[in-house]
Amino acid sequence: MEQLLIGLDVGNTNITGALASEDGALIAKLHRATDRAGGSEAGLQRITEITGALMTQAAESGAHVGRIGVGFGGPVDFERGVVLLSHQTPGWENKPLRAQLENQFRTPVVVDNDANAGTLGEWRFGAGRGVNDLLYVNIGTGIGGGVIANGRLVRGAQNLAGEIGHIIVRRDGPVCTCGKPGCLEACASGSGIGRRGSEALGRKVNGKEVFALAASGDAAAQRVLDGVIEDLAHGLGVAIGLLNPALIIIGGGLSEAPESQFLEPLRRAVPRYCLAEAAVKLRVEPAQLRYDAGVMGAVALAMT
Numbered sequence: 001m002e003q004l005l006i007g008l009d010v011g012n013t014n015i016t017g018a019l020a021s022e023d024g025a026l027i028a029k030l031h032r033a034t035d036r037a038g039g040s041e042a043g044l045q046r047i048t049e050i051t052g053a054l055m056t057q058a059a060e061s062g063a064h065v066g067r068i069g070v071g072f073g074g075p076v077d078f079e080r081g082v083v084l085l086s087h088q089t090p091g092w093e094n095k096p097l098r099a100q101l102e103n104q105f106r107t108p109v110v111v112d113n114d115a116n117a118g119t120l121g122e123w124r125f126g127a128g129r130g131v132n133d134l135l136y137v138n139i140g141t142g143i144g145g146g147v148i149a150n151g152r153l154v155r156g157a158q159n160l161a162g163e164i165g166h167i168i169v170r171r172d173g174p175v176c177t178c179g180k181p182g183c184l185e186a187c188a189s190g191s192g193i194g195r196r197g198s199e200a201l202g203r204k205v206n207g208k209e210v211f212a213l214a215a216s217g218d219a220a221a222q223r224v225l226d227g228v229i230e231d232l233a234h235g236l237g238v239a240i241g242l243l244n245p246a247l248i249i250i251g252g253g254l255s256e257a258p259e260s261q262f263l264e265p266l267r268r269a270v271p272r273y274c275l276a277e278a279a280v281k282l283r284v285e286p287a288q289l290r291y292d293a294g295v296m297g298a299v300a301l302a303m304t
């Protein structure tokens, strides 16, 4: 009997599930919105509905689902398959998601955070194919990331490896969501850029507007972006010093910014923050999976 995989991307407001072949080719995709007000119970209900529907589809085609991978938008105890919390949705504290799904669907389940899932997805199916040492950095509202070293995902002692967003790049910088001042996430995420832009321009702007203003020649907006790129290069330089990656993949909303405004100046800035030798062969490239990044990451988790 043909064996298939299910990947589930569980975000704060959206849950996407995919049925895929054993080598990761997409067969079907299902999408449901979940309201935060419903808490974890509403989220679990959606997860169950999507999984059930994909299991049925697999059965109808004469196949069976061998494994389910779940990428969750919040910290996860990987060893125990337990969601530790969601920063946005109440009720997820210490939820044994793996055990619940395994009991319900009688199928092995892997649960990890969405940053690790995204890293595995880009490595298996995206910009990182064939590269054994890479760093994945997702820059959106926040900054997350993951590490592949020697051809393996690095989890660390508490599944917190790759949390590049909380490397401190400016000790006198703005306070981060984690409570510490000057984290890379506070300085260079989409929301960080919006805040820096708003301060510099004296009116409320978001990150996208800062890019647009800089493109139209606004010198203050350009100075903000210059500062953001230095901070990002600083954070990446710290990671390069530890990991010596061959490739840094930039995903998330910021990877959609024009290359001339973002990736090109970032490539020029990075060598200022690491050993010259470590920068020679290093490539900095945009992620490739874009809209399917979350769910393909979850499929990649199911393959591990």
Ligand SMILES: [Zn+2]
Binding pocket: 165, 166, 176, 177, 178, 179, 180, 183, 185
């Ligand atoms: Zn932080």
